[in-house]
């Protein structure tokens with residue numbers, strides 16, 4: 789019983805740590821996703837950049853080995869800022885990718901999963917979701933509208 793409580797507490801504290809670490813203002817809709825892949829980060833970076841360039845609704849910004857920045861225009865004419873941050877994992881040849889999508893305006897708080905889809909569609913379209921060891925982590929706290937999302 790005590791052990792179970794401890795596990796729950798740890799999960800909550802970890803979750804909150806992720807939320808408060810660089811989370812944007814709560815008045816904006818946003819989504820944060822963490823992916824783990826058994827692929828080197830330089831290959832992940834290339835695949836994401838290629839995919840963002842291929843998708844007409846994205847405008848690619850500055851790209852470095854560790855950070856890819858872009859803007860996305862959603863069909864309703866709203867703009868979201870999208871970042872992909874890459875870090876090599878301790879496990880050899882792996883990459884830890886953090887995706888963050890933030891709506892520019894407070895009134896897009898109920899975004900129907902737009903921010904989730906902004907991130908998910910890039911990873912799906914790039915083929916990275918089929919890479920060895922691919923795992924996606926997020927939840928309703930980190931990713932507003934996750935439960936409502938129906939990505940096209």
Ligand SMILES: *[C@@H]1O[C@H](CO)[C@@H](O)[C@H](O)[C@H]1NC(C)=O
Pocket residue numbers: 847848849850857858859869
């Ligand atoms: C993204 O949008 C922001 C805010 O409008 C702007 O400052 C930035 O230059 C844009 N970046 C790109 C790559 O278009």
Ligand SMILES: *[C@@H]1O[C@H](CO)[C@@H](O)[C@H](O)[C@H]1NC(C)=O
Pocket residue numbers: 857869870871888889890
């Ligand atoms: C993306 O990264 C840039 C540079 O660190 C930062 O200024 C911007 O707020 C980030 N945008 C998002 C959506 O995290």
Ligand SMILES: *[C@@H]1O[C@H](CO)[C@@H](O)[C@H](O)[C@H]1NC(C)=O
Pocket residue numbers: 864896898899900
């Ligand atoms: C969300 O979905 C509902 C129902 O389909 C729609 O009425 C609403 O306009 C959508 N909101 C946004 C921001 O897309």
